[in-house]
Amino acid sequence: MSEFPDWLSEVLGAGLPAAGARAEVNGRSVVADGGILRAEEFVSDAQGQTRETFGFKWQKRETFEGSVAANMRRWLIEKYGDVPNAPWFAEHGEAPVLLDAGCGAALSSIELFGPVLDRIRFIGADVSPAVDVARDRFAERDYGGGFIQADLQQLPLPPESVDLIFSEGVLHHCDDTRAALTAVTRHLKPGGRILFYVYRKKGPIREFTDDHIRDQLQPMSPDAAWDAVMPLSKLGRILGELDIEIDVPEAIDVLEIPAGKINLQRLFYWHVFKAFYRPDMTLDEMNHINYDWYAPRxxxxxxxxxxxxxxxxxxxxxxxxxxxxxxxxxxxRKAVA
Structure with a gap:
């Protein structure tokens, strides 16, 4: 019995290897391991560090499967809308092929696409071992899916083979965001749609502080980096619990700080350093979000x-x-030739 869903071979346009065996699939060397196609090549040291960072983070399931998941669903719908019920979604048929490019533990896909994951052909791809967590979380919910561990710029997928691409907060974690977007778009069919989110540039103090903290974490192991971020998360919690509003009397244009009333924690959050706070989250859940921001190179x-x-x-x-x-x-939407 195959480790993989029956439809995956059709989408890939190639036969799939038996468990433990290797094969060339669309010019990429892969091995079948634990129901996952794993690429045998990765790209750069920076991507290697990013792979290790996210593999560590997504293994800590207790830090994201509670309040973080509930908050994620709300945030995703605010950003993308109720995608499964959007009129355009039906244009892609009853069983569209959806590539989650950088699926991590499939947190975002499960929260946004949950109502249709029992019928769509889902391919979760990630450079890190978080893809193992995604496979397990799908199995726990009786969702079918195909899973690939590979760099997004080296996916063993044919050109124009998927109907939809979802890449939530991932492309900016590649060596070059534009190159990553170009690479995944190559796999999108004409008329297909891509849904993605990338980080936006912040004000000068926040940009400087973010890079400074990120540089400090690079030599550390994931465990040490997690612990190094924790004092920042504790400070964010204290600022949030103070619940103090201040009034910036005049715009500080040289620092890109606008005038007006703002919560003290949000002033720090947007203009000094990221220290996430929500009263319904545990400290570990907040640290998960801060680590996600600061740890990857x-x-x-x-x-x-x-x-x-x-x-x-x-x-x-x-x-x-x-x-x-x-x-x-x-x-x-990708143009139709």
């Missing part, structure tokens, strides 16, 4: 002008765009 930030330019160059028509202080969310 690759964590590029972009402007909306950059993202629009990339989409135009790739023949992607932006149908939905949400610009927030944190990031840029896009739903775009």
């Amino acid at each position: 690759n964590a590029h930030r972009h402007s909306e002008a950059e993202v629009r330019d990339w989409c135009a160059g790739l023949g992607l028509t932006i149908e939905h765009e949400k610009i927030e202080e944190a990031g840029i969310t896009v739903i775009a």
Whole structure:
């Protein structure tokens, strides 16, 4: 009996190896291991560090399967809308092929696409061993899915083979965000849609502080980095619990700090350093979110002008765009030749 869903071979356009065996699939060397196709090559030291960081984070299931997951669903719907019930979603048929490009533990896919995961053909791909967690979480919910461990720029998928691509907060963790977007878009069918989110550039103090903290964490093991971020998370909790509002009397243009009333914790959060706070989350859950931001070496930030330019160059028509202080969310349709 195959380790993989019956439809995966058809999508890949290639036979799949037996458990423990190796094969060439669309020019990529892969091995079948634990129901996952694992690529045998990865790209760079930075991606290696990013792979280790996220593999560690997503193994800590207790830090994201409670309040974090519930908050994630709300946030995803705010950004993308109720995708399974969107009129455009039906255009892709009853069983579209959905590639989650950088699935991690499949937290975002389960929260956003949960109502249709029993019928769509889901492919979860991630550079890290978090893909094992995604496989397990799908199995626990009786969802079918195919899983690949590979760099997003080296996926063993044919060109124009998927109907939908979902890449939530992932492309900016690659060596080059635009190159990663270009690589995954290659697998999208004409008329297919890509949904993605990338980090947005912040003000100068926040940008400096973020890079400074990230540089400090690079020589550390994931465990040590987790512990190093914890005091910052504790400070964020204290600032949040103070629940103090201040009034910035005049815009500080040189630091990109606007005038007006703002909670003290949010002033620090948006303009000094990221110290996430929500009263319904545990300290470990908040630390999970801060670690996610600071630990990976690759964590590029972009402007909306950059993202629009990339989409135009790739023949992607932006149908939905949400610009927030944190990031840029896009739903775009690939041109039909």
